[in-house]
Amino acid sequence: MSGLESLYQxxxxxxxxxxxxxxxxxxEETSHQLxxxxxxxxxxxxxxxxxxxxxxxxxWEGAGCSISQASASLLATLAAEDAAAGDAWTPVQLQSLxxxxxxxxxxxxxxxxxxxxxxxxxxxxxVSKFVARVKCAMLAWVAAEDLLQRRAG
Amino acid sequence: MTAAPLTAAPLTxxxxxxxxxxxxxxxxxxxGHPLVYLDSAAxxxxxxxxxxxxxxYYEHENAAxxxxxxxxxxxxTELYEDARxxxxxxxxxxxxxxxxxxxxxxxxxxxxxxxGIASSRRGAGADFSTYAxxxxxxxxxxxxxxxxxxxxxxxxAARTGATLRYIPVDDNGMLDLDAVPALITARTRVxxxxxxxxxxxxxxxxxxxxxxxxxVGALVVLDACQAAPHLxxxxxxxxxxxxxxxxxxxxxxxxxGVLYGRAAVLDALPPHLFGGSAITTVTMEKAHFLPAPQRFxxxxxxxxxxxxxxxAVRFVTEIGLDRIAATEHVLAERLHAAxxxxxxxxxxxxxxxxxxxxVALASVVVDGVHAHDAGQVLDxxxxxxxxxxxxxxxxxRRLGATASVRLxxxxxxxVAELDRAIEAVAGIRQFFGLxxxxxxxxxxx
Ligand SMILES: Cc1ncc(COP(=O)(O)O)c(C=O)c1O
Numbered sequence: 029m030s031g032l033e034s035l036y037q038x039x040x041x042x043x044x045x046x047x048x049x050x051x052x053x054x055x056e057e058t059s060h061q062l063x064x065x066x067x068x069x070x071x072x073x074x075x076x077x078x079x080x081x082x083x084x085x086x087x088w089e090g091a092g093c094s095i096s097q098a099s100a101s102l103l104a105t106l107a108a109e110d111a112a113a114g115d116a117w118t119p120v121q122l123q124s125l126x127x128x129x130x131x132x133x134x135x136x137x138x139x140x141x142x143x144x145x146x147x148x149x150x151x152x153x154x155v156s157k158f159v160a161r162v163k164c165a166m167l168a169w170v171a172a173e174d175l176l177q178r179r180a181g
Numbered sequence: 182m183t184a185a186p187l188t189a190a191p192l193t194x195x196x197x198x199x200x201x202x203x204x205x206x207x208x209x210x211x212x213g214h215p216l217v218y219l220d221s222a223a224x225x226x227x228x229x230x231x232x233x234x235x236x237x238y239y240e241h242e243n244a245a246x247x248x249x250x251x252x253x254x255x256x257x258t259e260l261y262e263d264a265r266x267x268x269x270x271x272x273x274x275x276x277x278x279x280x281x282x283x284x285x286x287x288x289x290x291x292x293x294x295x296x297g298i299a300s301s302r303r304g305a306g307a308d309f310s311t312y313a314x315x316x317x318x319x320x321x322x323x324x325x326x327x328x329x330x331x332x333x334x335x336x337x338a339a340r341t342g343a344t345l346r347y348i349p350v351d352d353n354g355m356l357d358l359d360a361v362p363a364l365i366t367a368r369t370r371v372x373x374x375x376x377x378x379x380x381x382x383x384x385x386x387x388x389x390x391x392x393x394x395x396x397v398g399a400l401v402v403l404d405a406c407q408a409a410p411h412l413x414x415x416x417x418x419x420x421x422x423x424x425x426x427x428x429x430x431x432x433x434x435x436x437x438g439v440l441y442g443r444a445a446v447l448d449a450l451p452p453h454l455f456g457g458s459a460i461t462t463v464t465m466e467k468a469h470f471l472p473a474p475q476r477f478x479x480x481x482x483x484x485x486x487x488x489x490x491x492x493a494v495r496f497v498t499e500i501g502l503d504r505i506a507a508t509e510h511v512l513a514e515r516l517h518a519a520x521x522x523x524x525x526x527x528x529x530x531x532x533x534x535x536x537x538x539x540v541a542l543a544s545v546v547v548d549g550v551h552a553h554d555a556g557q558v559l560d561x562x563x564x565x566x567x568x569x570x571x572x573x574x575x576x577x578r579r580l581g582a583t584a585s586v587r588l589x590x591x592x593x594x595x596v597a598e599l600d601r602a603i604e605a606v607a608g609i610r611q612f613f614g615l616x617x618x619x620x621x622x623x624x625x626x
Contacts, residue, residue, distance in 0.1 A: 031212060032561040032612075036554075041614065066553045066569045067583045091583070093553035094613075164553065 034154035035161070036094070039102075043148075044094035049104025052089050059174040061167045068092025068164055070100050072171035074122075082116035083107060088168060095152075095161050100168035102149035109147060119176050126173050133162045187536050189503035191511050194595075200500065201593045203228040214563025217598045222379055222407060222542055222589035223567050225432045227493070234492035235434060235485045245481055247458055261484050264491035265474070271494045272424070272441055273415045280440040280447070280474040281487050285406045286329040288425030288440035289373070291477060292402055293333035294453035296371070300341045305470050306449035312370075312400060316342030320371040321364055321399070323385075324350040324579055325378050328572040330404040334373055343370070348390075350579050354381040354530030358389045365393040372399045376408035376424075380573045380587070381530030382513070382542035384408070391420050400446065406430055410591070411509055411540040413502040416441045428486065432592070433493035437486035440477070447473030454479050497592070505592055509541040510534070512590050512599055516543050519603040525549070525610045529580050541590035544571070547609050552584035555609045559586070562605050 052058060052073055060071045070090040074083050086107040088100045106125075110117060117125070125145065132141045133156045140153040155165045192200070201207050206226050209216050218226055238260060244253035246261045262276070269276040282288040298304075300313040314320070320334045324347050338345040346364055349357045365372065372394040377384050387403075394401045402423040405414050409426040416424040423446065428437035442450075452459055452470055456479035461469045470476045497505065513534045520543055521532035529544040547555045556568035567587040570577045577583060588602055610616065 032558065035557065036613070066551075068553070093551035095554070158557070161553075161557070 031157070035158055037151045037154060039148050039151040040094065040098040040154075043098035043101040043105075047097055047101035047104075049085070049087050049101060049108070050089055052087055056087075057175065057178075059171040059178075061171045061174070063092065063096065063163055063167055066093060066164070068096040068167055070096060070167045070171050072100065072168055072175070074172060074175050077116065082111075082118060083122055084111050084116055086168075086172065088171070090168075092167075093161075093164050095155060095164040096167045099149075099152055099155075099165040102147075102152065103168045103172065106147050106149050119179065122172060123176055126169050126176075129169050130166065132156060133165055187503075187507045187510050189501060189507045191508040192500070192504055196500075197508075197593065197595055200228075201595075203230065203496075204593055205229055207593060211563040211565070212561050217562075217564040217601055219588040219590060219594070219598070219602055220565045220567050221410065221591035221594075222430070222571075222587065224429045224435070225410060225591055226593070227432055227434070227489075228496055230496060231433060231489045231492045235489040238485050238488045243485075246484055247475070248481075257484060260488050261482065264487040267491040267494050268439055271414075271498060272439075274417060274441055275444060277473055278441055278444050278447065280442065280477045281482055282425070282438040282440050283436055283483065284429070284438040285404060285425045285427040286438075288423075288438050289330055289402065289404065290333045291440055291453045292423050292425075292442070292450075293337045295450040295477075296400075297337050297340050298451045298453065299449075303451050304449065305451045305476060309449045309451060312446070312450060314341040314343040314370055317368060318343040318370045319366070319368045320345050320373065321348065321369050321394075322346075322373045323348040323356055323375065325354065325356065325380065325573065325576045326373070326375055327379055327404065327406070328574070329406075330373055330375060330402075331575070334371070337371075344368075348374075350576060352580075354378070354576070354580055355383060356385060356390075358386060361390055361393060365390075365397055365399065367397055369394065369397050369399045371402060373402040373404070375404040375406075376414070376419075377405075377411065377540055378530075378573075378576070379407045379542075380544050380571055380576050380585070382407070382540045382589075383530060384412070384538045384540070387419055387421075395420060407540065407542075410497070410505075411502075412506050412537075416443075422446050428490035428493065431490070431493055432496055433490035434486040437483045437490045439490075442473065444473070447477070452476050452479065456480050458482075500592060506537065508592075509590060510536060512594060512596070513539055513541040515596060516541060516588065516590070516599055516603065519600075520545060520606065523603075523607045525615065526606065527582075529577075529582065529585055541594070542587065543589075544585040544587040545606060546582045546585050547606075549615050550609055550613050552586045554613065555586045555606075558609050558612050559602065559605050562601070564602050564605055566602070 058073045072088040075085045086104040137157040141150040143150040242256040244257040246258040299309045401421040403421040405424045405426045424441040429435040459479035517532040525548045527546045552568040
């Protein structure tokens with residue numbers, strides 16, 4: 029089951045079982061994303077610094093397969109870790125992370141995620157060989173991108 | 182009209198082996214394992230003779246049908262109409278009652294759209310208004326329908342002001358038949374039901390619904406998608422007005438479906454699409470339409486696919502639908518008995534397999550594991566199943582699931598394949614670190 033184990037790495041299974049960043053506040057701006065083929069759902073919010081320049085955390089709620097849920101949890105974890113290290117993302121930085129994430133996941137295994145930049149979320153590299161699951165892993169990141177675009181537009 | 186008694190003998194191992202040899206795709210490996218294809222309810226694999234029939238047509242007779250006088254055009258037309266005759270014989274109906282569509286979805290939309298057009302006072306036959314709907318009229322469907330037999334009726338109701346009602350489903354995935362008499366009233370104009378559920382595999386007891394619909398003069402539309410590959414389909418014996426199915430689920434090509442319509446119904450309803458080949462005289466102001474079935478086949482039809490489907494029908498007819506049903510009953514019993522023994526899973530609709538009342542199909546919810554993840558574990562072992570809601574969200578919601586893993590057998594499925602799949606299902610929870618499942622009774626070896 030080596031192929032399968034590269035998809036369901038322990039980090040992913042753990043995050044799916046015990047997800048981080050779960051919990052939205054009534055009334056906050058969210059993006060809701062749905063994967064109609066299997067019913068995965070993510071509703072996600074970006075929490076901004078007081079000056080509105082940086083993203084201090086990512087919060088979400090959802091239901092669905094372990095890949096979609098773990099990916100949202102790993103995105104929230106990465107945001108929290110970078111913020112704690114004094115590197116809270118600007119919109120431009122988050123967009124470039126999303127772009128890199130998408131490129132890696134669409135690479136069919138050719139371009140793994142950079143562990144320096146993605147931390148534990150780099151475990152999602154294994155998804156890129158499972159074309160049918162890329163959409164699951166992208167769901168939370170697409171929600172984040174939707175919020176960035178709304179803000180810019 | 183309930184399930185015909187299963188008197189025929191199941192296929193022997195030797196016969197199944199000979200059938201398997203006709204399916205090139207069954208020779209391939211997936212993820213290092215021989216393919217176990219248990220997704221026939223989504224689309225069936227194709228025997229070589231179906232592929233050959235399509236190819237031979239393109240190699241020897243290809244031409245536009247009903248539109249030319251040259252030899253190829255005449256031969257192509259003959260083959261296309263011969264395909265229609267083959268389907269008509271398969272259904273035991275007249276050939277002018279067989280309309281080729283793209284798939285079952287298109288067939289249901291054809292009828293719903295034609296009724297919608299009739300409701301705006303455009304008809305073809307003199308008595309089209311029999312089928313016109315108006316506010317206060319009711320369309321009755323069920324809670325277990327595939328979206329293809331639900332959304333067209335929602336739309337028709339919205340366009341005509343009619344009300345859409347449905348027969349509810351009980352906790353076991355069965356239609357609540359006691360509710361039916363109160364739901365079918367003088368206001369009921371259309372009753373649209375599935376012959377076999379694509380989620381539970383249950384055969385609908387049509388004899389508890391159709392006579393009531395008949396008594397009030399409602400048009401009865403049967404979604405026979407999941408019935409056609411498994412049991413003899415005879416719309417007249419079932420006393421339905423319209424029946425649809427998809428060729429690709431019956432070992433035929435994609436892009437071809439069949440709509441049976443009782444002659445009087447098809448002759449009254451207006452076309453749903455407009456164009457060439459469906460008309461007699463056209464002026465700049467007006468067109469006169471051909472009788473059915475041409476009226477409902479405007480444009481160049483799916484000639485090669487229809488010829489391929491006719492070959493698929495000959496394939497199942499030669500095996501015998503009665504023997505297919507008997508064989509699948511053995512598989513269905515084995516599948517459901519083994520699944521019932523696996524801890525930590527739930528089979529939608531339970532495990533009972535009354536003879537002739539359930540096809541060889543099971544949808545499973547694995548506790549603590551999303552269907553998508555469960556299906557991935559099976560795929561890793563070369564086992565192809567369907568994951569998701571199988572286009573039946575209301576039924577899944579009713580049964581308390583968002584998604585399930587569906588295993589569905591075909592005419593080539595062996596007991597050994599089924600056992601491999603059952604064992605794989607039993608191992609899913611363990612893979613995700615949940616408590617090990619046990620199979621009692623030695624169903625999986
Ligand atoms: C019960 C039922 N109805 C309708 C359909 C729709 O068939 P198709 O997608 O070929 O139009 C299906 C298959 O998906 C089905 O199982």
